[in-house]
Amino acid sequence: MTAKRGGAKGAQALLTRLGAALMFSIVAPPSLRADATPPSVGHLPAPGTYTLQRIQRVPEAQLLDANEKPTALSTATRGAITALAFFYGHCADPTGCPVAWATFEELQKAAAGDPLLQSRLRLVFVSIDPTHDTPTVMRLLQRSENVEASPPWEFLTSRSPSDLGPLLASMGQDIAFETDVSGKRTGGINHMLKVFLIDPQGWVREIYTTAFLTSDNLLNDARTLAMAHPEASNRRGAQ
């Protein structure tokens, strides 16, 4: 059974957090809700009965963690079973970041009560807007999304768009800056929502776009990886 998506809740929650904490001049548009028909994926095989393909290696990238410390992407992913998505803080596209946000909240909640995933699953958000998503912003978001006994949810940013570019290109995560009629950037960043499931060795094992992104689907695959990698741990430096 497919869990109901909490896209609207996640989207509003994101903006509320940011708005309250950072006094961003964001006015949530009235249409801000996940009004696109949420996908459902039925007839999934039982966890552990199938093997996910090794699609590509996660490239190395130098990022910044929420404490403004340089951190390699591999430090945030290796050793754990990682769900990674690219996002930006004031994304208001109801089919974009809010969907990822809601899915990750569902993942975190489900994994907290799952012995297979509680100590093995790690969630990572990487900002595609380092200009606005500073480590301070990341710190606030990270604090708000991490509670005791839940799988960790790490928020990473970078020093500049140019630092981020090779990572996005290698992961096939295209972005495009919105502009108004005069060519001035509006602040919006169009990007196709993708969530990457990464194994402890740093292989991308599944990629979810909106046609296939449900928390049930992702949890099923994460459990499959956890059964294949009992050594996985979501504690930093455990690998």
Added chain:
Amino acid sequence: MRPKTEKRAPKPLATLGLCLLAGAFSCAALAAAHADETCNSPFMTGLIKGQEQYLHVWTLGEKGVGDESDKLVTIDVIPGSPTYGKVIHTISVGGRGEAHHMGFTDDRKYLWAGRLDDSRIFIFDVGSDPSTPKLVETIDNLAEATGFVGPHTFYALPGRMLVQALSNKKDHGGATRLITYNNAGDLVATTPMPLDNGGDGYGYDIAINPGQNRMLTSSFTGWTNYMMDLSQLIQDSVAMKNFGNTMVLWDLKAMKPEKVFSVPGAPLEIRWALKPGADWAITAGALTSKLYLVKQDENHQWQAKAVSDIGDPSKIPLPVDISISSDASSLWVNTFMDGTARLFDLTNPEAPKQVYSKKIGAQVNMVSQSWDGKRVYFTSSLLANWDKKGVDNEQFLKGYSWDGKELKEDFLVDFHKEGLGRAHHMKFTARAQKAEAP
């Protein structure tokens, strides 16, 4: 002329960097669509619900025609454009290797195009400037790397391209595999077509229903047959037995066959109904001239069954390509031998009815329709050795308007007069993709 042969070199695809395009895209422009212009992978972004701007034709080189090389031909299909209906760009890839089908990557930025004879796969950049595609990579080691040949269908998965090979290097018969590459052109996996539980090991088309976690494949024939002259083939009783007679229902996630259906007579293109909740698919048997429906029965068991004849099967009209409307209410079916396009009413998919037909040319093979169904394009070539001979070997792209009652020809590109070759598979692009969320 090249081909540039960078074996599995991912670099050209990894050089895009940040896509700093001016913001002509809507948010939804980069969102995945449940389906594309009625036949592409549901994992592909950039659904063109409006006016397509460019039409790309993967064209077989033909001896005595132009440079005799296989090429990607781009035609302007923007109404009102000074070059509407004209060839605006060609890119020859060198040699004649039986150019056949193409498929976009999930981001619609790259177009993979295969050749059935020499098994080369050409990757064109159509995202940077769709009016002038650029060859960025050639995969020329498919047979060596996998043992399988004849890359036919190119079907986007997130971050990957699923390729259905038609044959194998060992005996050039129909036993084959699905080949998965990542978008950088690296080989990820090969998956055998089933040989048990009624499977014949053959392959042809791929069609995925993500909501059901289901994939369907169909079956054609091996290299020996598809490279044989058609008149010789049909007189070879042994060779004529070497055609696929099955479709396979797969667990997509697990990439495991779940059920093999008996579908006699080389079932070719597969189209899932795109209407939400309509979990059925349709295909055409080339040699039996029948439409087959794949659907769950009252016991929720998937079944395939013949639901309609196509023309007079005794005359072997040879149904080839099909194109389903976005609302799953109708289906274009081309019959190669009589050069006719036939429209079937699919309101009741259990009993399709032919409601219209029009002769397009001496021969007709591929058909592509716009999302709104108002524009329908046809090309002529089936396979180099199966096309008609002499004056009947017409080679064209024809663009038509469809008003619900009549096809009206808007333009014709004569691929012989233009020195191009044999016109085969078509794909649409648009410079600023006016895409919409599903």
